[in-house]
Amino acid sequence: MNTQDRTPVTVLTGYLGAGKTTLLNRILSEDHGKRYAVIVNEFGDIGIDNDLVVDADEEVFEMNNGCICCTVRGDLIRIIEGLMKRRNRFDAIIVETTGLADPAPVAQTFIVDEDVQSKTKLDAIVTVVDAKHLLAELDHAHEAQVQLAFADTILLNKIDVVSEQELADVEARIRRINPTAVIHRSERCQVPLGKVIGRNAFDLDRVLEVEPEFLKHFHHHHHDDHVRSFSLTSDAPLDPERFFAWIQSVAQDHGPDMLRMKGIIAFEGDDERFVIQGVHMMLEGDHQRSWKADEERITRLVFIGRDLPRDTIEQGFRLCIDQEQVLTA
Known part of the structure; x- marks a missing residue:
C-alpha cells in the first residue's frame, strides 16, 4: 500500500x-x-x-x-x-x-x-x-x-x-x-x-x-514498582463541603507522592457532573456537563502515586459520602 x-x-x-x-x-x-x-x-x-x-x-x-x-x-x-x-x-x-x-x-x-x-x-x-x-x-x-x-x-x-x-x-x-x-x-x-x-x-x-535496537526486537518496559494505581467509587452522592475539605487535605499531606488524581464526582443535589483533576499539590475542578437521564450517577476517583496510603485515603473518602442518602437508599 x-x-x-x-x-x-x-x-x-x-x-x-x-x-x-x-x-x-x-x-x-x-x-x-x-x-x-x-x-x-x-x-x-x-x-x-x-x-x-x-x-x-x-x-x-x-x-x-x-x-x-x-x-x-x-x-x-x-x-x-x-x-x-x-x-x-x-x-x-x-x-x-x-x-x-x-x-x-x-x-x-x-x-x-x-x-x-x-x-x-x-x-x-x-x-x-x-x-x-x-x-x-x-x-x-x-x-x-x-x-x-x-x-x-x-x-x-x-x-x-x-x-x-x-x-x-x-x-x-x-x-x-x-x-x-x-x-x-x-x-x-x-x-x-x-x-x-x-x-x-x-x-x-x-x-x-x-534506540539503535529499535527495529531488531520488541522493546520491554518495566514500571517503577513503587508507582501504583487505585480507584475509589460510590453509588451514593457525596457531600460537597466534606469532599472539598478532604481532597485538599489529601493533596496537602500526600502531594509529593500523588503523581496524578482524576475523578468524576456526583454531589448530592447537583444535576451536573463535577470533574476534578490533580497533579501533586495542584488541584482543579469544575462542572463538566449535566448527568444524562440514563446515566448512573456514580462517583469514580483514580489515584496514581508512589506508595500512597490507600487505606487512609479511602477511609477519608468514605466520610465524604452523604450519610442521609445511604440511610434512605
Whole structure:
C-alpha cells in the first residue's frame, strides 16, 4: 500500500497530568473537517479518561488495567485491525497513552508489526510536558525522560504557572535530552493544531539514534514498582463541603507522592457532573456537563502515586459520602 493510502497515526504521550486529554479534546472539538478514531489507554483499573473525552462523533476505544506499552499492546493491535475494516469512517487515528507509558513499544507497533505497518503510518509522537513539574519528574521517572527523547513535537504546557526563567531552565533540560524536536509553548494546550497533527513529523533515523535496537526486537518496559494505581467509587452522592475539605487535605499531606488524581464526582443535589483533576499539590475542578437521564450517577476517583496510603485515603473518602442518602437508599 502506498504511503498516501495508509492511515496516519498520532501518538499523544507525556507524563501524568501534563495535559494530554486537554489536547485530545481540542483536536476533537475544533472545526477542522477531519474525523478521528481515538484509542485511550489508562493505567488504573477503572476508566476515567474515556469519560473525560468530549462528546463527539468519533469512535473512542478504551484500554485500561494495563499499560499500552506492556500488557495490552496486543489489544492495541487488535483494535487497529478492527479499525482498518471500516477505515472509510475516519481520516486518522489518535492514540493517547497512559502517563506512565514508554512510547518506544507503541511506535514499534506501527513500524515493526507488518500487518499494522502495511495499513497505517506513524505521523508523529507528540509529547505534552508540564512546565511546572517536569524537572522534578525527570529526576525520578525514567518514563518522562523517554517520552521526551522519542518526541517529534513537544508541547511545553502550563507556561502560565511558571516564570520566564523557569521556562528557560525547562527548555534547556529538554534540549539536552532531545535537541531536534519542535517545542511549542502553551497554556491549556492552546496551539494551532496544524503545528501538532498531520505534519508527517516522525523521523525513524532520529529514533534509531536514540534506540539503535529499535527495529531488531520488541522493546520491554518495566514500571517503577513503587508507582501504583487505585480507584475509589460510590453509588451514593457525596457531600460537597466534606469532599472539598478532604481532597485538599489529601493533596496537602500526600502531594509529593500523588503523581496524578482524576475523578468524576456526583454531589448530592447537583444535576451536573463535577470533574476534578490533580497533579501533586495542584488541584482543579469544575462542572463538566449535566448527568444524562440514563446515566448512573456514580462517583469514580483514580489515584496514581508512589506508595500512597490507600487505606487512609479511602477511609477519608468514605466520610465524604452523604450519610442521609445511604440511610434512605
